[in-house]
Amino acid sequence: MDIERARxxxxxxxxRPWEVLDTQVLELxxxxxxxxxxxxxxxxxxxxxxEIPLREAGARGQVMLAPKIEARxxxxxxxxxxxxxxxxxxxxGYMAALLGHRAQQVVSLEIEPALVAMARxxxxxxGIHNVQVREADGAAQAQPDGPxxxxxxxxxxxxxxxxxLAQLKVGGRLVGIVGEEPMMRATIVQRTGExxxxxxxxxxxxxxxxxxxxxxxxxxx
Numbered sequence: 001m002d003i004e005r006a007r008x009x010x011x012x013x014x015x016r017p018w019e020v021l022d023t024q025v026l027e028l029x030x031x032x033x034x035x036x037x038x039x040x041x042x043x044x045x046x047x048x049x050x051e052i053p054l055r056e057a058g059a060r061g062q063v064m065l066a067p068k069i070e071a072r073x074x075x076x077x078x079x080x081x082x083x084x085x086x087x088x089x090x091x092x093g094y095m096a097a098l099l100g101h102r103a104q105q106v107v108s109l110e111i112e113p114a115l116v117a118m119a120r121x122x123x124x125x126x127g128i129h130n131v132q133v134r135e136a137d138g139a140a141q142a143q144p145d146g147p148x149x150x151x152x153x154x155x156x157x158x159x160x161x162x163x164x165l166a167q168l169k170v171g172g173r174l175v176g177i178v179g180e181e182p183m184m185r186a187t188i189v190q191r192t193g194e195x196x197x198x199x200x201x202x203x204x205x206x207x208x209x210x211x212x213x214x215x216x217x218x219x220x221x
Contacts, residue, residue, distance in 0.1 A: 001044070003035060010034075010047040010067050018068040019203075022075045028101055029071060037094035037122045038064065051208070054091055054115060062091060062112065063208055065154065069177075070095055072203065073152060076188055077175045079103045083149035086167060088138035088176075089210050093119030093131070095154050100131040107131075107145065109138040111211050139212040142167055153177065155210035156184050165189060165197060177207045180216075 011029055020026065035046035042052050051063040064070075074095070079085055079102040087096055090110035096119065099106045108131055110116045116135045123131050136143075139161070146167040153176030160178060168174060168191040178187040178201075185201040192198055 006047040007034070010049075014049045014066075014068045015071045018072055020068070020071040020075050024102075025071060025075045028074075028098055029067075032094070032097050032101065033126070034067070034094060036126060037092040037097065039092070039118075054118075060112065060211065061208060062089070062115065062155075062211075064092055064094060065207055069205055069207065070098070072186065073154075073175055073177075074098050074102075076186065076202070077150050077152055077173070079150050084145075085150045085152065086143060086146065086148040087152045087154055088164075089154035090119040090133050091115060091154060093122040093133065095152065096131045096133065097123055097126055097128050099150075099152065100128045103130070103150070105130050105132075107143055107148075108133045109136040109141075109143075110134070111137050137212055138164075138210065139214075148172060150175070153210060156207040157210055157213040158215050160187065160189055161213065165191065170194065177205060181206055 035043055038046045038052055045052050049066055051066055054062045083103050085099050085103045085106045087108040090096055090108040096106055096108040116133055119133045147169040148167055149169055149172045151174040156177040170191050172191050174189045176187055177184050179185050183204055184206050186203045188200045190198050
């Protein structure tokens, strides 16, 4: 496989048509070597328009999101160089690597010990030193070094919990995928004051769940 041609095609044929037009994001996708964050068994899928299983590392159904979804979330997060970022769901460390190139500091939480080890190894090999991967349940544990300028959910939730919004600085924003199948919505929540938030939902998609976040009751009368 011609790796660089495959990377170019991923950006031009998958990501640009999905309205990812931020030149800094596009340049970053060309620089960070996505294939080095993919489990060896699935490396041939590194640039395809699909989710990639992380089960080789013992994960419970967790995946790398499709490249266009990762890129659109990264664009929506609009991370700036002075900002501190919290990511929920480190996975293989790829999104943390992208965020690390844009932020001052990234704390990435991962509930699966095998994926913690994978993400740390991948980030170290990529020479990214401003990302800390922690073994933690992002649905339950507030981080002591908050509040954060940006929170990124690298997976979907049924609804955004208040416990996460409480970790945002005033002026900060949370970016994630919210809702239930068959249609979820990319969601940007901005904290506009101590007790005020604004929400926009600019595009639709579907993504696997982050673990341990609450689900709505399925009970029907």
